Amino acid sequence: MDVMEKIKQQVEGHPIVLYMKGSPQFPMCGFSSHVAQALQACGADFVHVDVLADPEIRANLPRYANWPTFPQLYINGELVGGCDIVMELYQQGELQKMVQAANSAVS
Amino acid sequence: MKIQAKIEHLLKTGLHLQHLEVINESGGHNVPEGSETHFKLVMVSSEFDNMPLLARHRKVYALLDEVLREGVHALAIHALTGREWRERHGDVPLSPPCLGGG
Numbered sequence: 001m002d003v004m005e006k007i008k009q010q011v012e013g014h015p016i017v018l019y020m021k022g023s024p025q026f027p028m029c030g031f032s033s034h035v036a037q038a039l040q041a042c043g044a045d046f047v048h049v050d051v052l053a054d055p056e057i058r059a060n061l062p063r064y065a066n067w068p069t070f071p072q073l074y075i076n077g078e079l080v081g082g083c084d085i086v087m088e089l090y091q092q093g094e095l096q097k098m099v100q101a102a103n104s105a106v107s
Numbered sequence: 108m109k110i111q112a113k114i115e116h117l118l119k120t121g122l123h124l125q126h127l128e129v130i131n132e133s134g135g136h137n138v139p140e141g142s143e144t145h146f147k148l149v150m151v152s153s154e155f156d157n158m159p160l161l162a163r164h165r166k167v168y169a170l171l172d173e174v175l176r177e178g179v180h181a182l183a184i185h186a187l188t189g190r191e192w193r194e195r196h197g198d199v200p201l202s203p204p205c206l207g208g209g
Contacts, residue, residue, distance in 0.1 A: 021208035028208025031181065052208055068168050068175050069182065084184050085160045087200060 003060045011064075011074040015102040016046035019061055020071040023050055031083035032071040038090040039073075044099040075102045110143035110174055118150065121170040125189055126151035132183070136205040147183040149199050151192040160186075 011017050016039070022028030024036035039046050051058035051070055062068045065079040073080040075098055080086060089095040115129050128149040133142040148167065155163050163186035168175070171182065185199040 022206070028206050030203025030206050031183075032208070033206060034203045066165065068172075079161065081161050081164060082184075083203070084200075085164060088160060 003056050004064060007057065007061060007064045010047075010049060012077045014047045015076055015105065016044055016099065017074045018046055018048045018071060019051055019057070019074075020048055021050065021052050024048060028052055029070070034083050035071045035073055035086045038086055038095060039099065042090070042096045042099040045103050046099075075099070076105075110177065110179060111146070114146060114148070114171060114174055114179075117170050117174070118148070118167070122150065122152050122166070123154055124150055124152050126192065132202055135202075136181075137207050137209065138180075144178060144180040145183075145202075145205075146179065146181070147185070147199075147202050149185045149187075151187050151189055153189060155186050155188045156190075 018035060018039065020027065020029070020032035020036060022032060024040065027033035027036055036048065049057060051061065058070070061070075061072060065072065067079055067082070069082055071082055073086050080089070080098070086095060089098070111129055111131055115127065118124065118127060118129070126149070128147075130147040131143060131145070132147050133145045134140070136145050138144050150167070164184050167182070167184050167186060171179070183202045187195070
């Protein structure tokens with residue numbers, strides 16, 4: 001499968017998808033770690049993709065949503081942003097609302 | 108031109124800035140001494156008024172496309188309006204520590 005199609009399926013296949021370095025349990029980058037912790041603090045049900053374990057995704061994800069760095073958070077198939085934006089939304093109380101809306105829409 | 112100077116030049120010519128800080132944070136990461144790979148950018152501009160965060164960051168990434176291709180690995184971007192800057196009293200969050208993932 002084409003890698004762009006694979007990314008599309010990933011971000012559209014779950015309401016909250018985090019592309020990160022490492023995993024929420026064993027993050028390999030401080031920025032990735034912050035975002036995973038913020039999602040956990042919001043009680044988010046999310047899936048993660050470790051870009052260090054998938055070089056093809058790592059190389060091509062920046063093209064997918066025109067965003068050059070990691071981590072990248074997607075909610076309902078749309079890019080929310082990287083660490084700085086996610087932390088800003090979290091501090092404003094917006095991330096909690098977005099997570100709740102995305103997770104409750106499925107169940 | 109050193110990367111840090113280049114970043115400052117690109118941002119100053121691409122944005123109408125009221126305030127700019129470019130801080131080399133590479134020292135906290137898993138890279139050789141003297142590296143220019145990780146930067147924190149604090150920018151205050153009226154151009155960010157009514158611009159969503161995603162759009163502000165995209166604008167900065169677009170301006171810095173060249174240095175990202177030349178090996179800059181991480182940018183902590185704090186793109187604020189004048190009002191946001193005053194409300195925060197000039198305070199921006201600390202960047203997280205490196206965890207070694209490359």
